[in-house]
Amino acid sequence: MKAFWNFLGLLAIMILSLFLAVITGDYGPWYFAWLVGTTMIVLIAAAGAVMFEKQEEEQQGKKGSIH
């Protein structure tokens, strides 16, 4: 049942996103650019942080193997 509600929730987000994309794409291209751009900025910055953790992990691994 939980999966069903998750599915419905994600479906609603997808429909809303498509609606926003169509409306803003047609009438407000810069608004559309903001929606896409902000999402991209957040995701890239978050990916940078995840990459930092991976780099730290590798550094710790290297230090461990030296000792």
Added chain:
Amino acid sequence: MSMMIDPTVVDLSRLQFALTALYHFLFVPLTLGMTFILATMETVYVITGKQIYKEMTQFWGKLFGINFALGVATGLTMEFEFGTNWSMYSHFVGDIFGTPLAIEGLMAFFMESTFVGVMFFGWDRISAKAHLVVTYLVALGSNLSALWILIANGFMQDPRGGTFDPNTMRMQFSNFVDLIFNVDAQAKFVHTSLAGFVTGSMFVMAVSAYYLLTKRHQDLARRSFRIATLFGVISSIGVVTLGDALGFIDVNAQPTKVAAMEAIWNTDRNTVSAPWNLIAFPSESQGRNLFEIGIPYVLTPLLTHTETRVIPGINQLVQDAKPRIVSGIQAMVALEAYNKDHADTQALAVFKANEKDMGFGFLAMQYAPDQDLKNINTTNLPSILDKTAKDTIPNVWVEFWAFRLMVASGFFMLGLFAFAAYYSLKNEMEKHPVLLKMALWSLPLPWIASEFGWITAENGRQPWTVYNWLPTFISASSHTIGYMAFSLVGFTLLYSSFIAAELYLMFKYARLGPTAHHGHDAAAAGGGMAGQPAFAKPSMDRK
């Protein structure tokens, strides 16, 4: 038909609004940017489960909270200022201008203000995922708030969605869609929002650089530095792109602003080689630049994205305004006749034929004998045209240099973020103390750029409150000079105390670092924030 208000009162009203707006905008950009940076940090926390990202969100969130509270306090007064100090403006365009402001209050401001409480106090009361949704809603709410304000501002810059009703003597809504999808509002919203992202990034980067230089809270600082630099470099590229878009839009929508911004006095028909003024000392009395350094082949493609389109110079725009002033005078005289007798269909027809220029008729009023346009005759018309036409150009010196200072700050920050992001991605930022020092000392730059950006936008709109429709000098309320001077001094003192409080609290809590945030429960939280022994553990321990 005299609608004249004491020019000193108008100047004081302008100064008061400019001061309160510039004070307010010291707080706004940090809120716009920090909310999404906090959401990014919290996203990483939810994805990876690493406690340090929760601690980062809480620490930077505390600094954001100080700024948010003061931003709200300074913003509330501004909405009332439209009514108290700009009553003619509010009467003339209140139907249109008031709507986005009301939506901003009811939708965006309530949204961010409601969820910001849950964001601060809901850490232990709701699940991590629910809290993340709340943080995103705060970020969305603060930026939606900016959206509605900039839709209102877009109407002042390039009025769309309204028509003038000669029966009510006010502008009324004709199309809500035109108002919200006004291209000026669109581009300005994205430009302003991304400038806020840059401000938030610079704030986090500079404070993190301070910690790295002083070798305190390094785990938090290195992660924050990484997120801030990536956030900053992409946002900076966006700000530059949208700045270019705004220039392109204004070539059509506000040619007087563009001509003043670039100090173009004479129209250069040789569009390909037209120079872009890197430096200029404009002289309005002489109608030329006393000194200029121009870069040929740049101006036309930069502004028009073509090589053939002619950009009108100030001297040409002054001449182009004269027929519109004549038409505007006819419109206003006919409007007055129609108002005395609504059965006068001929007057209405004359007004309708010249309606698009009625703002220029308003503008000529200050030079008409007894401020009555009916007193203009063939003898005094030429001198009235000369004076009024010159008034259609904003202050060139202010416009030119405000724009350049904004652009210079913006490009410097883009370069700084690019280098900082590069070395952060290589995990080598601590090997470059000069870069860290530059990051620290560049902290004021986004605020400088934002303030000069607003000066460029609003000085460039002059002499109008609503471009080509309503002049500034008749938009103000008819207060006394004493009242305006008293309230101006009051606001200056009050807002200065707000700034002092913000700076004191920000410096205090930034210097103390995350230790002050967690206090006694640091160990209990399992994270042990920076500066504490637990924080010195390898980050992998804190999964």
